[in-house]
Amino acid sequence: MTGGLLTADRRFPGWVRYSGVGLELAGATAGLALLGYWIDGKFGTTPWGILGGVIIGIVGGLYNLVKQSLEAVREAKDDDDAA
Amino acid sequence: MPAGLSTSDFYYILPELVLTGGALLVLIADVLLPRGSKALGWITMLAIGATLASLAPFTSTHVEVAHGLLAVDRFSLFFKIIFLGAAAITTLISMKYIEIERMGAGEYYFLILCSTLGMMIMAGGIDLISIFIGLETMAVSFYILTGFIKPNPRSNEAAVKYFLLGAFSLGILLYGMSLMYGLSGTTSLRTMATAFVGQERDPRLVLAVILVVAGVGFKIAAVPFHMWAPDVYEGAPTPVTAFLSVGSKAASFAMLLRLFLEGMPSLNADWRILFEVLAIVTMTVGNLAALTQSNLKRMLAYSSIAHAGYLLIGIVAAGAGYTRGVTATLVYLFIYTFMQLGAFGIIILMRRQDVIGDELKDLSGLYLRRPVAAFAMLLFMLSLGGIPPTAGFMGKFWLFSAAIEAGFVWLAVIGVLNSAISLYYYIRVVVFMYLKKDAAGSEPVFSPPLALAVGVAVVATIVLGVYPRLLFDVAEASARTLGAAGLAATLR
Numbered sequence: 001m002t003g004g005l006l007t008a009d010r011r012f013p014g015w016v017r018y019s020g021v022g023l024e025l026a027g028a029t030a031g032l033a034l035l036g037y038w039i040d041g042k043f044g045t046t047p048w049g050i051l052g053g054v055i056i057g058i059v060g061g062l063y064n065l066v067k068q069s070l071e072a073v074r075e076a077k078d079d080d081d082a083a
Numbered sequence: 084m085p086a087g088l089s090t091s092d093f094y095y096i097l098p099e100l101v102l103t104g105g106a107l108l109v110l111i112a113d114v115l116l117p118r119g120s121k122a123l124g125w126i127t128m129l130a131i132g133a134t135l136a137s138l139a140p141f142t143s144t145h146v147e148v149a150h151g152l153l154a155v156d157r158f159s160l161f162f163k164i165i166f167l168g169a170a171a172i173t174t175l176i177s178m179k180y181i182e183i184e185r186m187g188a189g190e191y192y193f194l195i196l197c198s199t200l201g202m203m204i205m206a207g208g209i210d211l212i213s214i215f216i217g218l219e220t221m222a223v224s225f226y227i228l229t230g231f232i233k234p235n236p237r238s239n240e241a242a243v244k245y246f247l248l249g250a251f252s253l254g255i256l257l258y259g260m261s262l263m264y265g266l267s268g269t270t271s272l273r274t275m276a277t278a279f280v281g282q283e284r285d286p287r288l289v290l291a292v293i294l295v296v297a298g299v300g301f302k303i304a305a306v307p308f309h310m311w312a313p314d315v316y317e318g319a320p321t322p323v324t325a326f327l328s329v330g331s332k333a334a335s336f337a338m339l340l341r342l343f344l345e346g347m348p349s350l351n352a353d354w355r356i357l358f359e360v361l362a363i364v365t366m367t368v369g370n371l372a373a374l375t376q377s378n379l380k381r382m383l384a385y386s387s388i389a390h391a392g393y394l395l396i397g398i399v400a401a402g403a404g405y406t407r408g409v410t411a412t413l414v415y416l417f418i419y420t421f422m423q424l425g426a427f428g429i430i431i432l433m434r435r436q437d438v439i440g441d442e443l444k445d446l447s448g449l450y451l452r453r454p455v456a457a458f459a460m461l462l463f464m465l466s467l468g469g470i471p472p473t474a475g476f477m478g479k480f481w482l483f484s485a486a487i488e489a490g491f492v493w494l495a496v497i498g499v500l501n502s503a504i505s506l507y508y509y510i511r512v513v514v515f516m517y518l519k520k521d522a523a524g525s526e527p528v529f530s531p532p533l534a535l536a537v538g539v540a541v542v543a544t545i546v547l548g549v550y551p552r553l554l555f556d557v558a559e560a561s562a563r564t565l566g567a568a569g570l571a572a573t574l575r
Binding site: 013027066068073 | 372444508515
């Protein structure tokens with residue numbers, strides 16, 4: 001994910017970029033949980049499939065969120081310095 | 084009908100009388116005690132405690148008093164507990180703040196108690212007149228409290244904005260109320276309800292509904308009546324902002340529930356649709372606007388707007404005839420009080436002599452300096468975002484399930500999506516506290532009252548998240564006393 005909406009891409013206003021971050025966290029968790037659920041059904045690995053899916057989703061989503069927050073901070077500092 | 088109050092009326096309004104006495108005591112004590120005495124805050128706590136104790140005889144009461152002006156029932160009791168709890172925590176978090184900002188303590192605490200009194204009347208009012216009196220008492224107290232830091236231009240600006248917009252919206256509400264009176268011939272909500280049956284297509288009544296929704300919408304800061312909230316929240320003294328965001332909101336929802344479920348239940352097809360639209364727009368605008376805020380108070384203002392949107396989902400479910408909607412709204416208001424006050428408590432912690440402390444960057448490195456405070460704020464942010472196992476998650480869960488039960492699945496879906504969007508700005512706070520290391524200014528120090536207040540909020544947020552059943556049952560019993568069931572009970 002090096003391009004597009006989720007970098008400090010100034011073509012899009014802040015609220016558009018940041019609204020996606022939370023949705024990604026929730027979406028990744030839900031999506032991977034669903035995948036885990038399907039795997040559980042197929043291979044009888046309850047509850048590890050769902051558990052694994054949720055954990056990976058949360059970790060990945062949070063990592064992205066933290067990265068975005070830190071970038072937002074740097075962006076705000078750059079704005080302050082430039083002004 | 085004999086005129087005047089009877090002795091039994093005075094008995095039933097005992098809590099309000101105790102609170103009034105306490106407020107006057109604070110004013111007198113302010114004159115008698117030496118300037119800058121810390122005792123005033125504790126006298127206020129005493130007054131609040133006495134009022135809470137005076138609620139005890141009324142836990143299963145269900146009467147109308149003062150010729151149908153006020154109801155003393157479980158519904159008003161539930162809200163009175165919320166208001167007094169919020170006032171107590173606000174008093175605790177105000178103590179240090181008042182010293183730093185050099186505010187006049189006596190008048191400040193007096194006004195806090197006055198606004199609490201107004202809220203209590205709003206929750207118990209079942210007549211247009213008494214609701215209006217309660218509303219005005221609360222509102223005027225808040226106008227003054229908002230502008231309390233006189234040398235600060237932002238505080239003055241916030242007070243003037245709040246006053247002007249409040250006055251205009253009150254006019255709109257009053258116009259709606261006058262139409263309700265004119266079309267029914269009475270100001271009593273319960274009598275009005277029967278008068279309106281069969282009148283649903285009357286355009287004047289529809290106009291009344293729209294006007295009342297607009298007036299109430301302003302008080303709860305629903306979009307598009309929310310314009311005052313971010314500026315007022317940012318400019319007002321932080322403890323006032325905290326109290327405003329929980330107490331005024333809870334009281335306004337109590338008023339909303341009384342007006343619509345007791346006064347106009349047969350018109351629910353009209354007002355339910357209005358609230359549905361309001362809920363969706365409010366949640367979305369509130370959350371999207373909060374994403375780019377760097378000032379914590381403004382961020383919490385927009386978050387508060389979004390939460391009004393979630394609460395309106397419960398109202399929509401209630402409008403479809405599901406008591407579960409009312410219950411969920413009551414539960415969420417209770418939970419919201421604690422997590423919001425807790426978050427503001429931490430912001431007040433950051434206020435020192437050399438630092439204002441209400442910007443996001445002021446929280447940098449809090450984990451290194453005050454790990455307990457950082458943990459508390461983490462908890463409040465997670466709860467506001469609706470993440471298990473916090474109380475906020477349970478509250479949202481019940482609100483959304485009430486909506487689904489009532490058939491508003493799309494509303495619940497939009498609610499969940501909005502909660503997901505909101506995660507960013509709540510967790511961003513956590514990122515600042517834990518991952519940024521550049522802490523500036525002097526050490527933030529917990530004063531004992533502040534520590535007590537934040538501690539209570541933390542315990543409430545954890546306990547209500549893990550074991551919410553008790554609160555839910557109490558709220559359900561309270562919700563059942565509203566509306567037609569309530570009317571039937573008093574006619575026994």
